[in-house]
Amino acid sequence: MEKVVERESKWEVDGVFTLPALDNLAPDSRVEKTSVELTSTYFDTPERDLLAHNLTLRRREGADESGWQLKVPHPKGRTELHAPISEELPPELVELVTGAALGKRLQAVTTIHTLRDRHRVLGPDGELIVEVDDDIVDTTPADSGSIAWREIEVELGPQIDAVPAALADSLAKAGARRSEFPSKLSRVLPAQPGLDTDTDVERAIYEYLTAQIDVIFAGDVGLRRGQDPIHDTRVATRRLRSTLRVFGKLLNRSAIGVVEDDLKWYARLLGDVRDCHVQRRRLADQVHKLPPELVLGPIAARIDTTILARQAPSRNALTEAMDSTRYLKLLATLHAWQSHPPFDRRLHRRELLKGARKAARKADHRLTTGLFNQRRASLHRARKAAKRARYAAELLEPAVKRKQAKPNIKYYKKIQRVLGDYNDGIVSSRFLRRTATTAGTTADENGFTFGLLYANEIHAADKARRKAAEIAANRYS
Structure with missing residues (x-):
């Protein structure tokens, strides 16, 4: 089962936001731009037990990312486990979340559509420094109406520990701000509030x-x-x-x-x-x-x-x-x-x-x-x-x-x-x-x-x- 460590941050932007230049983040870097359309269907229990434990299971279709993905917590972000695309839930991924799902049956809880302008900033050796995605998102939860928004997603390359200061500064100057939502799914299906204790x-x-x-x-x-x-x-x-x-x-x-x-x-x-x-x-x-x-x-x-x-x-x-x-x-x-x-x-x-x-x-x-x-x-x-x-x-x-x-x-x-x-x-x-x-x-x-x-x-x-x-x-x- 393929796995990668995902380290990303989300930035709130409005409809007229203009992405700043990215070709000056590192010496001799270059930017590869592509556009993709992604459709992700998320699965959980009716009570959203997976989401409660920061687990997400989705079936993604689009470009080079088609397949099943299970995201689990990792000290530096989240580990993304992959399985080939199929109509049925992959048994190997379902088994991993059996405990978190409390043995319940999983079902589709929402579908998220994303139009993504992907900007991959590469170093002189071709290694990824950072990927900056300009996403226009539309989603229809199973139990509510459609919502839409635009966001910037910054994913770090394997040798980068934090969002480069120059990138963070340029995004902020252009009007972006750190999102309160760690993922698209958390915006669509907010986590249940914790206990409001008296003492x-x-x-x-x-x-x-x-x-x-x-x-x-x-x-x-x-x-x-x-x-x-x-x-x-x-x-x-x-x-x-x-x-x-x-x-x-x-x-x-x-x-x-x-x-x-x-x-x-x-x-x-x-x-x-x-x-x-x-x-x-x-x-x-x-x-x-x-x-x-x-x-x-x-x-x-x-x-x-x-x-x-x-x-x-x-x-x-x-x-x-x-x-x-x-x-x-x-x-x-x-x-x-x-x-x-x-x-x-x-x-x-x-x-x-x-x-x-x-x-x-x-x-x-x-x-x-x-x-x-x-x-x-x-x-x-x-x-x-x-x-x-x-x-x-x-x-x-x-x-x-x-x-x-x-x-x-x-x-x-x-x-x-x-x-x-x-x-x-x-x-x-x-x-x-x-x-x-x-x-x-x-x-x-x-x-x-x-x-x-x-x-x-x-x-x-x-x-x-x-x-x-x-x-x-x-x-x-």
């Missing part, structure tokens, strides 16, 4: 919830594309679940009860895959650090093969779950929360502070217990409590003075990270011990190097535990 407390919870939900939906598309957004998606899932636990008394319990269980289920599926990734990288690095003469036998291959044998079924289980009714219902609920969060009464700042403080006290108590008895289970509980305290402080930050929340965020993040190192060391040491017993009875292999790695992991875990104790002891010093 800083409600806004803090709402914005934190919706930020995690956005990451989960972006992760859904990434996973379906075969990418690896598992870490970010897992963290967002945990942040969301932690918020429901810590501040559950402020929310509608009947609305969040099932969601908590479903988030736990989904986080576990993500974790099964993510833990394999982490362990593979960690142990590959540890083997690489050993002197070559101490690496006896196919150690790296044995470790990699063993972990992959566990990772493949975990990834398959995740893929299967993402097409399940349970998962799609979870996404539907989360999507609904973005416009109707699970508030059933007016929230107050003191309640938010109380929840965050309670989470911090529990984290401190569990850390003290874990450092005292040095049991892995206790330290694991301490790590989870530290996460909840950190996430609660993150949520709290916009609603209180920054200096009140920042120290807790920093402290519990350190504790979480160091106890994570401790847990990784313990998990890896147990894996190495199991693997060594197999290697010790296999021809051309032995357990010597596994023993060295095991000792190193035990040492790393003990070092992390002592570091956690040091951080806790120095907190108020």
